[in-house]
Amino acid sequence: MDAKLIVYGHEYCAEAMYLQSYLKQNAIEYEWRDIANGDPQFKHELQLLARGYLSVPTVVFPDGEILVGANPKKVLARLKNLPQS
Numbered sequence: 001m002d003a004k005l006i007v008y009g010h011e012y013c014a015e016a017m018y019l020q021s022y023l024k025q026n027a028i029e030y031e032w033r034d035i036a037n038g039d040p041q042f043k044h045e046l047q048l049l050a051r052g053y054l055s056v057p058t059v060v061f062p063d064g065e066i067l068v069g070a071n072p073k074k075v076l077a078r079l080k081n082l083p084q085s
Contacts, residue, residue, distance in 0.1 A: 004029045005075070006060040008046045010036035015071065016057035022072040028079070 007023070007030050009016025023030050033042040035054060043054065050058050050068050059070040061078060 004031065004062055005079075006031045006033060007070075008033045008035055008042060008049070008058040008060075009056040010034050012036065013056045015069075019057045019059075019070060019072055019075065023075075026076075028075075 005023070005028070007016070007019060009020065009032065011017060011034070020030075020032060033039075033045070035043045035046055035056065046054055046056070046058055049060065049066050053068075055068045057070045059067045059075055061067070061082065063082060065078065067074060067078065
């Protein structure tokens with residue numbers, strides 16, 4: 001799959017690290033936005049996306065849909081339903 005995702009997370013979250021590993025193993029392109037060690041703007045963006053919370057992992061799909069508390073199965077299922085370009 002070539003769909004590009006944005007994944008908000010940090011290295012202290014096991015679920016976020018598992019999702020990141022899963023995406024890499026399955027050659028799914030994504031942009032990692034580390035809310036702990038990355039650009040301070042990432043934390044602000046995540047709060048806007050997750051209704052004021054810093055919930056990770058949060059995924060933004062290419063079509064703009066947001067999945068808070070994402071897991072690999074939900075991400076893969078959602079990617080399969082995206083229109084192919």
